[in-house]
Amino acid sequence: VNGDRSASGCPILANDPHLEVNRLPAVWYEIALESDDNFIMGATMPGISAVLIGRNKNVSWGATYTFMDAMDYWMEDCKGGKYLKDGKHHVFTIREERIERKKNGEQFVTFYENEHGVLLGNPNKDGRYLSVSWSASTGGAQSLKQGLLLTEINNTKDAMNCLGRLEMSFNWVIADTAGNIGYQMSGLLPKRNKNYSGFTPIPGWESDNDWSGFYSFDQLPQLYNPENGYIVTANEDLSEYGSVNPHTITMGNYRSDRIKALLTNKQKISVADMKKMHMDVYSLQAELFLPLFEPHLDDSANSQLLRNWDKKYTADSLGASVFENIYHAYLTEVFGAVFGEEVMTHLLEETGYITDFYGNFDRILLSEHSSWFLDRSRADILNISVQQGLKMELKKWGEHNELSFTNILVGDQLPRFIGFNKGPIGLQGNRATIHQGQIYRNNNRITSFAPSYRLIADLSEKHIETSLPGGPSDRRFSKLYTNDLQNWIEGNYKTLKT
Structure with missing residues (x-):
C-alpha cells in the first residue's frame, strides 16, 4: 500500500511467497548487511549472490510466482x-x-x-x-547482474527496471521511501506462433513453430502508483496490466480478491493489519460452494457442522474438514466420470494439478450446465457428492492437514527424539485462503505449499519484521536451528535490522 493508505504515512510492503515448508533447513536464508551509508536485508537462497526479497535504505521488494508460460x-x-x-x-x-x-x-x-x-x-x-x-x-548471468544491483537501487522505477530484466519469471511488488509503489513481472516470455495455444506439443519439423525471441520486460504486466493506492499479487492472472499475455493457466482469484476486500474495507492500513492478512484463513471459495451444497444436506451432525462453519480453515475446525470431504467428492464425481476415478484420485493425491489450478476446475463445478457433467444434472451430481462427503471420516482440520519439518539430508532415518525433525503440526489454511496450507504428494514424497517466509517492511522505519519456518542454521545442535519456527506457526514476527 502507498503512504496515503498506510497508518504510518509511508508505504508498507508485505510478502509471503508460498513454497515448500516441510523441510529443514528452510528454503530461505536471512541476511542483513550494512555499509557506511546504506544497508540491505531480507532473505536469499544459499549460493545466490543477492537478497531476493527484502529492502535497502530506500526501496523494498517482494516476489510471488507468476505462472508465466515459459x-x-x-x-x-x-x-x-x-x-x-x-x-x-x-x-x-x-x-x-x-x-x-x-x-x-x-x-x-x-x-x-x-x-x-x-x-x-x-x-x-x-x-x-x-x-x-x-x-x-540458457540464462543466468543477466539475473546475477540484476540481483547485485539491488543494493544500490534508489526508487521504485529503478527497481522495476532492475527486477524486470531477471530471466526467471516472478511478480515483483515494490515500494520506496518517497511514497511510490509499483509492480513488475519478470521473465523471458517466448514469442510463439500466434496460432499456438501453449497447451499441447507442436510439430518440431516446421520452423514456423520455433520461438522467434522473447518479449521485452516492459511489455509484461506492470503498474506504477495505481489510483486505488495498493497493489495485490497472489499467483492470479495479471495479464490486464501488460501488452502481452504471459499466461496459459494460473491460480484462481480467491486469495487476491480476499486481500483486496480487506484493503478496501479499511482506509488506513497498519503493520498489524498486514500481519493479520498474512494469517487470514477465510475462504471465498467456500462462500461460493456452500449455497450449492446446502440443499443436499441432511439432519446429521456433520451437516450441522457445515451449516455453522465460519468458512475459516483454522487447525481446530471440523467444519473445514466437512467442506473438504464434500468438495473432494464433488471433484471426483465430476472429473472421475471422465478421467476415471483412479486417475482423478492420482491427480488429487499425488500431483500439484489441483493444488495449483483449482480455479479452472471450479469454473466447471460452479457452472449450472457443463459437458463435463455428461448426461447428468448438476443437482444429481451434487446430491451424490454431498452424501458421500458427509459419510467420510471426520477429523479436525489440523489433524487432517498435518505435516512435519524433515531434515533434507537425514530424512526419517534417525529416531525422532534426536531432534533433526520437528512436528508434526496442524497446518492452517488451504488452497483458496490468503495463508495457503496445502499438503500433497509429488514424485513419491510429501511436499507442501505454504508461506515459506513472512516479511513486512514499513518504509517509515529502518528495519523489517519477519518470520521463517525454521532458523538461520542448518546444524541440528545449534540454538538457531529452529529458533524462528514457533514464531512462524503462531504468526509472530521478529525485527530484523543491521
Whole structure:
C-alpha cells in the first residue's frame, strides 16, 4: 500500500511467497548487511549472490510466482540419430555429463539438444520423441547482474527496471521511501506462433513453430502508483496490466480478491493489519460452494457442522474438514466420470494439478450446465457428492492437514527424539485462503505449499519484521536451528535490522 493508505504515512510492503515448508533447513536464508551509508536485508537462497526479497535504505521488494508460460514441448521426427526440420535431417548437439557417485562407479548421461531444447529420448532409435525447452534455461548471468544491483537501487522505477530484466519469471511488488509503489513481472516470455495455444506439443519439423525471441520486460504486466493506492499479487492472472499475455493457466482469484476486500474495507492500513492478512484463513471459495451444497444436506451432525462453519480453515475446525470431504467428492464425481476415478484420485493425491489450478476446475463445478457433467444434472451430481462427503471420516482440520519439518539430508532415518525433525503440526489454511496450507504428494514424497517466509517492511522505519519456518542454521545442535519456527506457526514476527 502507498503512504496515503498506510497508518504510518509511508508505504508498507508485505510478502509471503508460498513454497515448500516441510523441510529443514528452510528454503530461505536471512541476511542483513550494512555499509557506511546504506544497508540491505531480507532473505536469499544459499549460493545466490543477492537478497531476493527484502529492502535497502530506500526501496523494498517482494516476489510471488507468476505462472508465466515459459516452457514448450515439440514433437521431433528422428531417424539415424538426426531430426527432421523443413524437409531435411539435421545433427543434434551432443552433451555428455559425468556423474560421480559415492561408493559407486561414475555414470555418464548423454543429452541430445537442438534449437528446441533437450530431446526426451534416444534419436538413434528411429521414431518420434518430445523435446522440451524452458526459456530461462540458457540464462543466468543477466539475473546475477540484476540481483547485485539491488543494493544500490534508489526508487521504485529503478527497481522495476532492475527486477524486470531477471530471466526467471516472478511478480515483483515494490515500494520506496518517497511514497511510490509499483509492480513488475519478470521473465523471458517466448514469442510463439500466434496460432499456438501453449497447451499441447507442436510439430518440431516446421520452423514456423520455433520461438522467434522473447518479449521485452516492459511489455509484461506492470503498474506504477495505481489510483486505488495498493497493489495485490497472489499467483492470479495479471495479464490486464501488460501488452502481452504471459499466461496459459494460473491460480484462481480467491486469495487476491480476499486481500483486496480487506484493503478496501479499511482506509488506513497498519503493520498489524498486514500481519493479520498474512494469517487470514477465510475462504471465498467456500462462500461460493456452500449455497450449492446446502440443499443436499441432511439432519446429521456433520451437516450441522457445515451449516455453522465460519468458512475459516483454522487447525481446530471440523467444519473445514466437512467442506473438504464434500468438495473432494464433488471433484471426483465430476472429473472421475471422465478421467476415471483412479486417475482423478492420482491427480488429487499425488500431483500439484489441483493444488495449483483449482480455479479452472471450479469454473466447471460452479457452472449450472457443463459437458463435463455428461448426461447428468448438476443437482444429481451434487446430491451424490454431498452424501458421500458427509459419510467420510471426520477429523479436525489440523489433524487432517498435518505435516512435519524433515531434515533434507537425514530424512526419517534417525529416531525422532534426536531432534533433526520437528512436528508434526496442524497446518492452517488451504488452497483458496490468503495463508495457503496445502499438503500433497509429488514424485513419491510429501511436499507442501505454504508461506515459506513472512516479511513486512514499513518504509517509515529502518528495519523489517519477519518470520521463517525454521532458523538461520542448518546444524541440528545449534540454538538457531529452529529458533524462528514457533514464531512462524503462531504468526509472530521478529525485527530484523543491521
